[in-house]
Amino acid sequence: MSEARDYLEMSYHSIQCFTNDGKLDANELGKIVAIAEKDGVIDSNEIRVLTSIISKIKPHEVDAAMQQRLADISKKIAKV
Template sequence: MAESRDYLEMSFRSIQCFSNDGRLDANELGKILAIAERDGVIDSNEMRVLKGIIDRVKPYEIDSAMRTKMQEISEKISS
């Protein structure tokens, strides 16, 4: 079985989102998470990409929707 390349698509999508307006919103982050989940498993490369994306979000950019989405991701990749 070939290694999933979804993490590359996730990285590319995050670059597009950040470059669009300089920030990422909860909806965009949800779409990136959906790429990771579409095969039913969030693999180590996808986890690495998700962590990297979250690390780039500035504290002042986090609203309640983003906080909720980040918590959801944290729960999914820490289990």
């Protein structure tokens, strides 16, 4: 079985989101997470990419929706 390449799609999508308006919103982050989950498993490469993407979010950009999305992602990653 070949290695999943979803993490590359996630990276590409995040670049598109950040270059669009310079930030990432909860909806955009949700779409990136959906890419990771589409095969039913969030693997180590996808976690690495998610962690990198999240690290680029500036604290002043975190609204209630983003805070909830980050909490959800944290729970999902903790299960892996």
